[in-house]
Amino acid sequence: MTSQTIRFYRQGSVREITDVPASRTVLQHLREDEHCTGTKEGCAEGDCGACTVVVGELDAHGGVALKAVNACIQFLPTLDGRALFTVEDLRAADGALHPVQQAMVDCHGSQCGFCTPGFVMSMWALYENQPADAGLPTRDEINAALSGNLCRCTGYRPIVDAAQKMFDYPHYPRVALDRGALAGQLRGIQRGDTFEYRAPDARGKSFGSPAFYAPVSLDAFAKLRAELPQARLLAGSTDVGLWVTKQFRDLGDILYIGNVAELKTVARDAQTLTIGAAVTLEDAYAALSADYPELAELWTRFASLPIRNAGTLGGNVANGSPIGDSMPALLALDAEVVLRHGAKSRTLPLDAFYLGYQKTALAAGEFVAALRVPRPLGKLRFRTYKVSKRYDQDISAVCAAFAVHIDDNGTIEAARIAFGGMAATPKRAAQTEAALIGATWNESTAREAMNALVADYQPLTDMRASSAYRLKVARNLLWRFYLETRHEAPLALFDVNAFAFEAHVHEAAIAKESP
Numbered sequence: 107m108t109s110q111t112i113r114f115y116r117q118g119s120v121r122e123i124t125d126v127p128a129s130r131t132v133l134q135h136l137r138e139d140e141h142c143t144g145t146k147e148g149c150a151e152g153d154c155g156a157c158t159v160v161v162g163e164l165d166a167h168g169g170v171a172l173k174a175v176n177a178c179i180q181f182l183p184t185l186d187g188r189a190l191f192t193v194e195d196l197r198a199a200d201g202a203l204h205p206v207q208q209a210m211v212d213c214h215g216s217q218c219g220f221c222t223p224g225f226v227m228s229m230w231a232l233y234e235n236q237p238a239d240a241g242l243p244t245r246d247e248i249n250a251a252l253s254g255n256l257c258r259c260t261g262y263r264p265i266v267d268a269a270q271k272m273f274d275y276p277h278y279p280r281v282a283l284d285r286g287a288l289a290g291q292l293r294g295i296q297r298g299d300t301f302e303y304r305a306p307d308a309r310g311k312s313f314g315s316p317a318f319y320a321p322v323s324l325d326a327f328a329k330l331r332a333e334l335p336q337a338r339l340l341a342g343s344t345d346v347g348l349w350v351t352k353q354f355r356d357l358g359d360i361l362y363i364g365n366v367a368e369l370k371t372v373a374r375d376a377q378t379l380t381i382g383a384a385v386t387l388e389d390a391y392a393a394l395s396a397d398y399p400e401l402a403e404l405w406t407r408f409a410s411l412p413i414r415n416a417g418t419l420g421g422n423v424a425n426g427s428p429i430g431d432s433m434p435a436l437l438a439l440d441a442e443v444v445l446r447h448g449a450k451s452r453t454l455p456l457d458a459f460y461l462g463y464q465k466t467a468l469a470a471g472e473f474v475a476a477l478r479v480p481r482p483l484g485k486l487r488f489r490t491y492k493v494s495k496r497y498d499q500d501i502s503a504v505c506a507a508f509a510v511h512i513d514d515n516g517t518i519e520a521a522r523i524a525f526g527g528m529a530a531t532p533k534r535a536a537q538t539e540a541a542l543i544g545a546t547w548n549e550s551t552a553r554e555a556m557n558a559l560v561a562d563y564q565p566l567t568d569m570r571a572s573s574a575y576r577l578k579v580a581r582n583l584l585w586r587f588y589l590e591t592r593h594e595a596p597l598a599l600f601d602v603n604a605f606a607f608e609a610h611v612h613e614a615a616i617a618k619e620s621p
Contacts, residue, residue, distance in 0.1 A: 112182060112303055113295045115162075115189035115288065120295055126182055127305050128318035129350045129357055133157045133177035136192060144193040144223045145177055148256075150351040152176040152344055152413055153499065155255030158224035160231050162189035162285075164292050166370075170285040173386075173415040174231040176254070179347025180416065181340070183303045183318040184364060187296050189288060193223040196230060206230050209272035210265070217259035225255045228412070229269050234283055242273055253498045254410030300326050301365070318360045324368040325449075328473075330361055332448040335471035337361040341384060342417035344409070345425055369420075369475065379479045380444075383420025387432075390419035390477075394435075397482050401435060404490045408432070410499045423456070424474045426464045426531065431505045433460075433532035435490045436479065437524035438507035444476040451475065457524075460531040485511050485519070487591040491583045495570070502527050503571035506583040510542065516593055518542045518551070525580055527570075528563040535562040538584070552588035556581040 112123040126135065133150075136142045136159075148156035157177040165171040170189070196204040203211065206229045216222040232251040236243055243251070248269045257265065301320040319337070321327040331337070337359040340346055349355040363369060369384035372393045379397055381390050391405035391414070408414060408431050422432045423443060433456070441456045447469060456477075459467050468474070482488070490507045494500035505526035511519040521542040523535040541558040545551040565576040589597045 110297075110301055110303060112186050114185040114187065115291050115295070117195060120291070123182060125306060128181065128183055128303060128316060128360055130182045131178055131347070131351065132159065132180045132182055132185065132190070135182050136177060142192055142194050146220055146223060147178060148220070150178045151348050152179045152254075152410075153256070154221070155224040155228065155410070155412065156221050158227040158255065158412055160191040160227055160234075161185070162191065162288060162292070163187070164289060164296070166367075168289060170289050170292065172231055172234050172283075173388075174228045174251075174254070174412045175416045176344075176412050179343050179351060181318075181343055181347070181350075181360075183301075183320070183360075184340075184343065184362060186301055186303070186320065187292060187365070189292060191227070191230075193226055196226065204230070205272045205275035206233055206268075208275060209268035213264045213268040213271055215260055215265040215268040221255060221257045221259075225252065225257070225265055228252055228255050229272060232269065233272055236273070242270065245270075249498075250406050251411055253406070254412040297322055297365070299323075300330070316357065316359045318362065320362040320365045322365050322367065324366055324446075324475075327361070327363065327366050327369075328446050328448055331473050332471040334359055334361060339363060339424075339473060341421035342386065342413075344413050344417040345421070363418075363420075363473075374481070377481055379481060381419055381477045381479070383424075383474045383476055384418055385420070387414040387417045387419055387422065394479065397479075398435075398439070398488060400488050401490060404431060404435065404492055404505075407492050407494075407498065413499075419477060420474045423459075423477060424466065424468070426460055426466050428463065428529060428531055429502050429505070429527045430532060431492060431502055431526060434505050434507035434524040434526045436477065437532060437534055438488070438490075438509040438522045439479050440509075440522060441480075442478040443474055444478060445472050446475040447472040453478070457534055460533075463530040483511065485513065487512060489587050489590060491586065493579050493583070501570060504528065504576050504579045504583070506580060506587075508584065508587045510547070510591070512547050516546050516548070518545055518547055523584075525563065528565045528576055528580060533563070535559060537561040547588075547592065549588070549592075552585060556584050559584065 114121055133145060133147055136145050145159060146156035148154035158174050159177045160172050160174050162170045162172050196207060206226050210216055210226060228251055232243060248266055299322060303318040319330055321330055338357045340360050340362045341364060363384045366384055369382040371382045372385055373380045379393060381393060387408060395401045395405055419432055422430050436456055442453050443456050443459050445452050454467060461467060486509060488509045492502050493504045494502050507524050509522045513519050521539045523538050524532060526532045538555045538558040541555045559580050565573045567573045
């Protein structure tokens with residue numbers, strides 16, 4: 107392997123970068139190197155959306171996928187072989203506004219303007235990705251697209267109005283991005299083997315600094331991981347990026363998983379759904395929700411769309427955070443994690459993977475290769491719940507998942523219950539499961555299981571919630587699960603979910619006012 111330049115498509119040409127640190131962010135490059143200051147810096151941690159840009163990359167079918175991401179936590183070498191679009195790209199040669207921008211003007215969607223470019227890029231991604239034959243996006247789809255963008259001045263109503271109105275304008279000359287031509291450009295700069303990038307040192311020698319390795323094959327990735335066990339694994343950069351922007355850490359050598367095609371696949375057979383470690387959270391939740399539609403709310407509430415477009419399910423699992431929202435559901439569904447070291451693989455139940463606070467069963471030189479989730483069985487009753495201070499884009503105080511198999515006589519054959527935010531790791535509730543198995547699914551059993559939760563968890567008090575609050579919420583979520591899944595008169599979603607009930611009332615009021 108030799109040192110190579112970072113190559114990506116930008117504003118009609120291929121850019122080549124050779125002289126920046128491997129952990130330089132896309133936002134730093136745009137503002138400080140290119141002096142493209144339309145993209146703003148706000149939180150520098152992927153929360154506010156002021157830095158939103160759109161990245162284009164080849165998909166599995168040879169087309170181009172456009173994804174809104176946070177430039178503030180994406181490292182520049184991850185752009186290699188991709189295309190970058192910013193708010194400056196929406197301007198026409200004659201100065202005319204793009205329909206997205208014109209709608210923002212006409213709907214008074216901007217005041218101070220600081221957050222506006224980020225909103226515009228999220229809206230542009232929605233605009234470009236909306237199929238011509240699919241009709242207009244719903245309000246829920248618009249809200250999901252804008253979930254990673256915060257506004258302190260205008261509020262969201264005029265911005266949502268603009269996202270609806272932008273489809274009403276006559277087609278703009280560049281509104282239909284020529285994805286065929288772009289795909290050709292990207293194929294021309296794709297790497298056929300491992301991409302290695304090193305910034306030059308003070309003497310101008312290219313091997314004087316930490317390296318950024320980006321293999322394109324699974325075997326090459328596994329070989330490098332075994333040879334470089336201390337290298338920092340990088341997936342979506344939604345966590346590691348903050349180590350640089352907030353903690354100013356030196357990452358050393360970086361091993362990037364995002365170019366390994368074999369790890370970006372989703373496969374199904376009759377028994378198992380297999381999700382590669384490099385599959386984005388957005389694509390992973392889409393696959394999981396196809397089998398388990400009960401995950402739909404958790405899908406949209408897991409961070410924001412730009413974070414889900416970048417982060418991976420494998421990275422979320424490997425991180426092992428006690429408040430990671432994916433793990434309770436995966437634990438309840440009896441998921442397995444596939445680990446690889448060199449040419450050898452092994453499979454562990456996910457509940458055997460976590461050994462302690464941010465400590466996993468990974469050996470030196472080993473990495474998470476995939477997640478394996480059993481396909482649903484007919485008698486399964488499954489729910490997930492997230493409790494946080496904000497509905498969108500917030501860290502959970504408690505995240506719960508319940509999976510119960512009940513036979514035709516109402517007897518609980520099997521139960522798997524898991525919580526996040528209640529212990530040092532995502533953890534199953536063994537005592538509560540024991541209280542359920544073999545019992546009849548009724549109010550008495552549910553209340554007995556609620557009492558058993560006290561033996562399973564002694565949660566901490568922190569800035570998100572007190573120990574007493576967490577335990578009470580956990581018990582109440584189990585009660586809610588019972589109300590939704592009991593045999594007699596199970597409650598519908600809007601009967602137990604305040605947010606859904608308010609939305610139901612709002613939609614009814616709109617329908618009543620409509621002519």
